[in-house]
Amino acid sequence: MTVLLPLLLVLNQAGPAPAADDGKLPPSLEALFQEKDKEGKLILGDPERTYLKKLPPHTRELIGKDVDALTVGGARHLKALLALELPSQNAAILFSDNCILCHTDPESQKKIHLFSADPKATQSSEILNLKSFVSDVHFRRGLSCSGCHGGSPANDVMTADIAARWPKADVRHTDRTWIPEFCARCHADPAFMRGFNPSLPTDQLSKYRESQHGILLLQQKDSKAAQCVSCHGVHGIRGPKSRQSSVHPQAIPETCGRCHADPKYMAGYKKDDGTPLPTDQLASFKKSVHGKALLEKGDLGAPACNSCHGNHAAMPPKVSSISQVCRTCHSQNGTFFDGSKHKQAFEAHHWPECEKCHGKHEIMKPADTLISDARDGLCGSCHAENAKDNPECNATARYFRSSLLELVASGQKLRPQAEALGERGLDAEPIVASIEELNEAIVQTRARVHTFDRGGFDQGAKLGRDAVAKSEALVQAARNEQRYRRNGLLVSIGLMSLLAVAMGLKIREIGRRRARASQERQGP
Amino acid sequence: MTAPLARTAKPARRSLLNWLLGVGVIGWAASVLYPVLRYLRPLSEAGAGGPLKLSAEELATLGKSHFVIARSGTRKVIVFEAAGELRALDAKCTHEGCTVQFVPGDSLLWCACHNGKFDLDGRVLSGPPPRPLVKWIASREGNDVVLTMEKA
């Protein structure tokens, strides 16, 4: 009795236990697990059961109700939905939204209205990809079909207000002018957007109106121009930080290129001066140092199209503005340039600063040989016309080129020397470190070309020459060490061989002595 | 008797041979002992793998400009004074590997190559660098400044 009493008290203290989740499925849902396909195999199996068990009980109830209401049409339908493996909140949205349920049921939809989970579905358009839709940023935040299309997720039939939302089907696929304002209904409303993401800008529409695309679409009613959907997509919109987004920095060149690299699409569009708009920008960009950095090396600090052209206010940058854009990263070169003679010359001629020598889309890694005073070379061709009275200019160009080539050649000579010494067992690390310093000095020197002045240039070139001298001294020291080792080895081998010879002679002498002694014993 | 005669003839050659042997042994011993003794004598500079010490030249620069870029082999570390204490960060920019500079007026580290900016803790403030600068620990030991990597 005395034992039972404390036991009873303890049990009482525990309080009512929460309803145990025994993983049971609602009966209608359970019934679906018995459904078989044409070959007699069960359609749903353990993977589906495991996933359902992970969902909270109320979600399972929800699915059960859907099965009862026939909005989940059968086992195959359910299997496609469960295969998405959504987290429980998103699963709850999915299974309470009749729009999605109907439009994913192959037995109740025409193919052109069917959201398919099969990425290779040929008949449905690519905007009806179920997998992509459930990762859509709108869906994940709870804005489902009815948020844009109208109607209500509780409806199980199409209603008239859904069709009334925007222009008729035959019009709306050819006339796209309604799109920017449609998206802006939410996205240009700061109060509304504050409820979802306060830091998201809400000025896209006003910027768009000023952009080339906006002018074409909204003023000239040209529906070929890009609008929100062209770049962001419709049902699979992701934020620019996501690698799968069409507006991720590494995806932007291709996204812009969909129109701008297509000569047939761009036929008829002209620049301000009347020449046709080029379509080789994407190809040029991919070859350029920026394109390679962004697309091949994955350097997200490298510029994509929007870094120079802007996002929603996209316009070809004007002459003076591009060099300011370059300076966001290449500030040091910009500062050097600003203090140089070329600054006034370029301003006087209204030349775009960086672009004049480096190009705009096909910016390649500048070779030192670019600096050329030859008649058709980069410097010479311009100087011939505009610096005719200044032979100094060409001489400076020659000096820059020869200094840089000399420094680079020294580095190329030193590296294999360092490697060879390392292989022979010498300490090549200080030499390698010194060559690194030389390389850094070469980078500095190349930047200082933009001062277009020997004094400014020499500040970098001097560091380079010092590094070369230091490296050469280190190589010489290593070679001396190698000679010391070789001589030391020869001396020690000499001494040891001397000992070996002496020992050999001693062995022979002992042998002879013993032979003579035994001879004597036998002898007389 | 032949024996004593034989004995007197041998000693000269034998002693030459023994002398040769002795010289050989000493030569051998020298070839072995010389490297070993030189090896055993400790060097004056910092030992293996451990902390980096600033050279005299680097210490002087630190005293004068309140920052210095210390190099050891292929490693480079920027040591600077901030808020009265000595701080150190890896001087290799995480973008393309250029050497960063200290900008005391703006309390930041600047990489001239692509205008990358780091704060004094190494975090990226702006520009293309993808990762922060690795931290080092700088401590004064007597007249020296010793640099060690921060433990992971």
Next chain:
Amino acid sequence: MIEAQPEAPASFGERLYRWLDARFGVGKLVEFARHKEVPVGGHSMVWYYLGGTTLFFFTVQLVSGVLLLMYYQPGEATSYESIRYVTAKVPFGWLIRSIHCWSAHLMILSLVVHMFSTMILKAYRKPRELTWLTGFLLFAIALGFGFSGYLLPWNELSFFATAVGTDSVKSVPVIGQWLLEVMRGGPDVTINTLYRFFALHIVILPLLIVGILSGHLIFIQVQGMAHGMAHQRPDRPGLRFFPDFLLRDLLLWLMCLIVLAVLVYLLPYGPGIPGMEWELGKKANPLAPAYPGIKPEWYFLWVYQLLKEFPPHLLGMEGPQAALLVVTVLMGIWALVPWLDRRASRGQPSPMFTDLAIAAIIFMSYLTLKAWDIGGHGVPGKLPDPRSTAWACAWITLGLASVIAVLRLLAYRQRWMYFSGAALLQVVLNGILGMDYLIAGGIALVVAIGGLVVSRREPAPQMGVPR
């Protein structure tokens, strides 16, 4: 001849000797030493020197190892860096380290030749069984030294070689996983593995080797060095150990030292053969992908290759387990040879065991050559083709085996070749005819056993006459 000599005053050496003798009876030792002889017999004297050269190289290892220990610091941030410091900054550090690495390989090479020569000359026969057994243990310890020392520089190569090498122990039945974790100090190779290997390399194995080596040497002193087999031995007096043999021995050691010095100068990082190179390279990074073409040291290559020949499952066992079983059985036979070879214990010719040694050489050479991917046309980025490797290695082994067979036949009149023939058969079946290695091995084993049975029924064969 008695010559009346005047009493010369005793030299310092003589007085010291008498002082010691009065206290410790060193006279007996000196007497023993004066009579110690090295047998001169039917075979070349050169084989008697190999134990000594192994001992010499081991002494070099001891001295260079202690010197390296003055600067080496085990630790995540210091192992690699301290070796780099020794080779780059410490005067003659490069010399000491390179000597240590070269001498390790030369020691094991010398040990292997010594082992095979004692096997073929049957020095293991009664009463020297324990000398053989201790020798076998010394061999195992030497391999342990090689394996544990390899990790200590903590560079990429040694890290991955250790990971691959220790991985195979998990196939040991029952205790495999436990053994793996004890060896590695955890489930993976980490710095803890280095700490354990360090303890192994500088304390545990040295203590073991000193103990067992002392036994090995004491047995030799007590029993004297083995003579050649009675039927081969003409009656000749032995060579006096002091000073004749000793001087020759020391001369040989001196020449080994000269060779070592030359090798260290010309090839400071080894001959560049995979499994025999020790450039410091990059520091170990456990997160980096495995080193392509990683190979263990050359003396482990045959086991490594054998493991590769086994399929994932065999006869209800896992492949690696089966392979380890085969290796254990072979090693067991090798260790127990003195007891298995009853004919030699009786002093009778035992051509079967000579042939066993040759078979072992053929077996291990073929596997080692294959492990080096010789003839596989491997280039960086493309794996070598195992079929063409097997083909090339088979022809090389065939050539080697033919030379040995001709030598045995003509120079030594040895005709018992069933075991070596079976080993060669396996090589031919696998390499030239493309049969699976294990199936070829099965056939060869049947042939070997058949040969054994057939030879038992034949009368005792004539042994070769000495040269």
